[in-house]
Amino acid sequence: xxxxxxxxxxxxxxxxxxxxxxxxxxxxxxxxxxxxxxxxxxxxxxxxxxxxxxxxxxxxxxxxxxxxxxxxxxxxxxxxxxxxxxxxxxxxxxxxxxxxxxxxxxxxxxxxxxxxxxxxxxxxxxxxxxxxxxxxxxxxxxxxxxxxxxxxxxxxxxxxxxxxxxxxxxxxxxxxxxxxxxxxxxxxxxxxxxxxxxxxxxxxxxxxxxxxxxxxxxxxxxxxxxxxxxxxxxxxxxxxxxxxxxxxxxxxxxxxxxxxxxxxxxxxxxxxxxxxxxxxxxxxxxxxxxxxxxxxxxxxxxxxxxxxxxxxxxxxxxxxxxxxxxxxxxx
Numbered sequence: 001x002x003x004x005x006x007x008x009x010x011x012x013x014x015x016x017x018x019x020x021x022x023x024x025x026x027x028x029x030x031x032x033x034x035x036x037x038x039x040x041x042x043x044x045x046x047x048x049x050x051x052x053x054x055x056x057x058x059x060x061x062x063x064x065x066x067x068x069x070x071x072x073x074x075x076x077x078x079x080x081x082x083x084x085x086x087x088x089x090x091x092x093x094x095x096x097x098x099x100x101x102x103x104x105x106x107x108x109x110x111x112x113x114x115x116x117x118x119x120x121x122x123x124x125x126x127x128x129x130x131x132x133x134x135x136x137x138x139x140x141x142x143x144x145x146x147x148x149x150x151x152x153x154x155x156x157x158x159x160x161x162x163x164x165x166x167x168x169x170x171x172x173x174x175x176x177x178x179x180x181x182x183x184x185x186x187x188x189x190x191x192x193x194x195x196x197x198x199x200x201x202x203x204x205x206x207x208x209x210x211x212x213x214x215x216x217x218x219x220x221x222x223x224x225x226x227x228x229x230x231x232x233x234x235x236x237x238x239x240x241x242x243x244x245x246x247x248x249x250x251x252x253x254x255x256x257x258x259x260x261x262x263x264x265x266x267x268x269x270x271x272x273x274x275x276x277x278x279x280x281x282x283x284x285x286x287x288x289x290x291x292x293x294x295x296x297x298x299x300x301x302x303x304x305x306x307x308x309x310x311x312x313x314x315x316x317x318x319x320x321x322x323x324x325x326x327x328x329x330x331x
Contacts, residue, residue, distance in 0.1 A: 003083045006073070006101050010051065010109045013100040014042065017111055021045035041114055049097060050114040054241075055107035060173040064161040065153055067241060073101050075152045076240045077108050082150035084217065085240075089138040093236045112238075126264040128229055130273055135235045136222060136255070137277035140248040143217035144283060152244040155210070156203040158220060159302045163200035181306030188309050192301070192319045195326040199302045205329040206299055210247060213292045218251040219243050223258035248278065249289070249296035256297075257304040260314050267317060294325040 007013040014023060026041045026048060040051045054076060056068045068074045077099055079085050085094045098111035124132070160166075167178030186193040199206050220242025228236035242254075252274045256267050263270055271293065275285055301322045308315040 004080050004086070004099070006077055006081050006099050008100065009102070010100050013098040013109065013111055014044070017049075017098040018044045042111075048114040049111050052110045052112055053107055054110065055105065057106055059241075060166075060170040060175050061161065062241060064166045064170065064175070065157045065241070067153060068106060071103055071106070072151070073103070074108050074241070075243060076110070077101050078150040078152065079240055079243060084150065087142060089135070089142045091135040091234050092139050093230065093234050094240070095236050095238060124224065124259065124262050124264055129264050129270070130277075131229070131233070132222070132227065132235060132255075133252075133270070133274045134277045134280070136251055137248075137274060137281050137283070140216040140218070140251065140278065141281035141283050144214065146215055146217045146245050148245045153242070155207050155244065155246060158242060158244070158246075158250075159203040159206065159299055160200055162303050162306070164197070164306075165201075178306065181309065184309040185306050189315065189319060192305065192323060195323060196302045196305050199298070199326075199329075203299075203302070205331075206295060206302070209295050209329055210292070213247055213288050213295075215245045216248050217243065218246045218248070220246070220251065220254060221258070222251055222255040224262055247292045247296055248283075249292045250299060252293075253296035253300035254303070257300040257318075260308070260311070294321075298322040298325045 005016070007016060021044050024043050026043045042049045042051070054062070054068075054074045056062050056074075062068055062074065072078075073081070076096075080096060080099045085096065088094060095113045096110050097113060099108060101108045162178055164179055164182040167175045167180075167182070169175075171179075182193070182197070185196070219237055219240060221239050222237070226237065226239045228238065230236055252271065256263070256270060265273070275289060278285055297318070301318050305315075305318060305322075308318060
């Protein structure tokens with residue numbers, strides 16, 4: 001596995017990517033009045049790039065996940081450095097052209113191919129939805145039986161990161177909604193709250209239940225705001241902060257939870273479509289699929305169930321699916 005260079009400075013990174021082409025500052029492509037302004041943009045030759053900054057000092061989610069702990073580079077940098085992003089299937093584009101990392105500031109800069117952003121997330125029509133599921137399955141098939149060679153997040157981190165304790169610890173940093181959401185879940189569905197909170201505090205029973213089931217490289221963040229359909233039919237997958245070794249159904253469960261209200265078909269139909277996509281990519285799902293799906297849905301509820309209390313129908317679907325699974329785990 002051939003790795004990629006991580007540069008020591010942003011200037012060095014830009015010069016390496018430019019390779020002698022002219023570089024100039026450019027205006028962001030945001031719509032006028034966008035409340036979330038784009039990062040700095042550059043024209044290198046006739047290509048437009050943006051500079052995105054990653055680092056624990058900037059991002060409470062990274063701190064909650066343990067990403068970049070103990071002075072280590074962020075997991076996105078490790079994916080790049082280890083060559084894992086180069087192994088993605090042709091249909092999935094990470095869009096990263098260069099990476100720099102400053103261990104003193106704990107900040108990484110990514111030079112990313114830019115494109116116009118919409119102020120309203122694009123809708124998922126049925127064709128796009130099925131294409132996304134197929135590209136997710138293709139990625140999982142490419143990394144089937146993946147074991148982590150670079151030191152990404154431990155499997156339990158995704159389940160503890162959005163616990164109410166994070167909201168308390170990171171108050172004022174953008175995580176305040178966690179406390180409100182978990183409290184609303186406790187008031188509305190105490191049994192579901194108890195089951196989810198127990199695993200958010202200690203995910204060991206859930207992780208033990210996953211043992212022996214097949215793993216792959218998951219992105220962990222297949223939400224609409226993190227995806228771009230490209231003109232050539234590929235998918236740009238723009239964030240890798242939740243990546244790690246996990247079951248294929250973990251990505252699917254996250255897709256269902258994160259894109260609630262945007263799916264053009266039912267969750268059950270989406271599950272069937274994704275399983276069929278895995279089979280098309282020559283992954284035999286017999287013997288393990290049902291159990292991994294049950295556990296992955298439970299895990300997604302541990303992560304995001306607190307955000308479902310404003311939609312009774314959505315919440316009811318999740319509770320019906322995950323509470324029976326939670327009762328199968330050891331105390």
